[in-house]
Amino acid sequence: MTKSIFIDGAAGTTGLEIAQRLSGRSEFALICLDERRRKDISARREAMNDADFVILCLPDEAVNDAAAMVTSGDTAIIDASSVNRVADGWTYGFPELKPGQREAIAKAKRVSNPGCYPTGFLALLAPLVSAGLLPADWPYTVNALSGYSGGGKAMIARFEEAGTIAARGYGYDLAHKHLPEMQKYAGLSHPPIFAPTVVNAFRGMIVEIPLPLFAMPSAAAAGTLRDALASHYASSPLVTVAGAAIPSELLMLDGADGRDDLQLFVAPAADGKSARLIAMLDNLGKGASGAAVQNLNIMAGLDEAAGLRIT
Ligand SMILES: NC(=O)C1=CN([C@@H]2O[C@H](COP(=O)(O)OP(=O)(O)OC[C@H]3O[C@@H](n4cnc5c(N)ncnc54)[C@H](OP(=O)(O)O)[C@@H]3O)[C@@H](O)[C@H]2O)C=CC1
Numbered sequence: 603m604t605k606s607i608f609i610d611g612a613a614g615t616t617g618l619e620i621a622q623r624l625s626g627r628s629e630f631a632l633i634c635l636d637e638r639r640r641k642d643i644s645a646r647r648e649a650m651n652d653a654d655f656v657i658l659c660l661p662d663e664a665v666n667d668a669a670a671m672v673t674s675g676d677t678a679i680i681d682a683s684s685v686n687r688v689a690d691g692w693t694y695g696f697p698e699l700k701p702g703q704r705e706a707i708a709k710a711k712r713v714s715n716p717g718c719y720p721t722g723f724l725a726l727l728a729p730l731v732s733a734g735l736l737p738a739d740w741p742y743t744v745n746a747l748s749g750y751s752g753g754g755k756a757m758i759a760r761f762e763e764a765g766t767i768a769a770r771g772y773g774y775d776l777a778h779k780h781l782p783e784m785q786k787y788a789g790l791s792h793p794p795i796f797a798p799t800v801v802n803a804f805r806g807m808i809v810e811i812p813l814p815l816f817a818m819p820s821a822a823a824a825g826t827l828r829d830a831l832a833s834h835y836a837s838s839p840l841v842t843v844a845g846a847a848i849p850s851e852l853l854m855l856d857g858a859d860g861r862d863d864l865q866l867f868v869a870p871a872a873d874g875k876s877a878r879l880i881a882m883l884d885n886l887g888k889g890a891s892g893a894a895v896q897n898l899n900i901m902a903g904l905d906e907a908a909g910l911r912i913t
């Protein structure tokens with residue numbers, strides 16, 4: 603039976619990309635509000651309670667009011683924002699995180715999508731810490747590059763109007779909003795030190811965790827880490843783990859097409875003393891809209907990769 607979907611924030615960056623991925627799919631019918639009514643509270647409330655699934659693609663500050671409008675017990679919510687990722691009553695929408703997570707999402711009525719940066723960070727680290735191959739109490743660092751669409755309409759306008767920003771480092775207060783979910787779902791004793799940079803490309807993301815293996819208590823060798831990731835993601839349609847031969851460069855291309863997969867790499871030093879864990883993804887794909895559609899597929903009992911772009 604066709605499921606009805608209401609995207610709150612459908613005119614925004616994430617909402618538009620979700621609508622694109624759903625267009626042409628006979629399993630779903632979108633409930634749309636025209637420009638005049640898209641922020642009208644009573645129209646939104648009615649649309650939400652008529653829908654089988656509501657996907658919240660709103661700025662953080664608008665999310666709790668929107669979620670509270672859903673009073674129908676039949677309506678499930680997928681929230682793309684960072685508001686509910688470590689909140690009680692919400693299921694973390696990262697199906698590959700650990701055994702049982704996909705099944706928990708399938709049964710949930712309230713699912714919170716992971717952040718774009720945490721998607722790369724957790725995909726690399728969570729299975730390795732959980733398996734005891736890397737320590738939970740190490741002071742990890744994470745360096746990351748994002749396309750400017752990661753900052754939504756306002757940042758897209760800023761980069762495109764200025765035309766001169768090559769890169770924007772930020773997060774210098776060491777209090778980025780993604781730290782709680784990174785720490786919680788990787789099972790770490792401390793939040794990582796997170797150094798994000800926005801670059802002058804519309805979309806794309808590289809997330810890297812440097813590992814000084816020689817100094818880390820109870821860390822496995824790089825080859826063991828790679829094999830463990832390959833085994834963890836062996837049945838995933840969206841996550842791939844590169845073989846031992848690592849490319850000499852990883853390129854984020856300006857103007858790249860959107861994609862919904864996640865590529866992982868383990869790059870070892872020749873002497874085995876250190877390694878770099880690297881994730882490449884599209885911030886608007888597996889980092890946002892693709893992840894929302896993947897969760898929607900799972901919650902609707904469909905193939906989790908249906909309608910997604912895997913290149
Ligand atoms: N962009 C990304 O790569 C990622 C985004 N996210 C999350 O997804 C959510 C949406 O982000 P993004 O799409 O980038 O943001 P945008 O700013 O591009 O879009 C937000 C949309 O919400 C609309 N909106 C704002 N307030 C209301 C309201 N009260 N009622 C109805 N609509 C409203 C805006 O309207 P208007 O058009 O008038 O401004 C806009 O269309 C955020 O929580 C973000 O953190 C998560 C992962 C990655």
Ligand SMILES: CC(=O)N[C@@H](CCC(=O)OP(=O)(O)O)C(=O)O
Pocket residue numbers: 682683684716717718719748749750751752753754757779798800
């Ligand atoms: C480039 C950029 O600004 N990225 C945002 C994160 C992306 C986002 O806003 O979404 P979520 O927090 O919901 O994942 C930031 O660092 O705040």
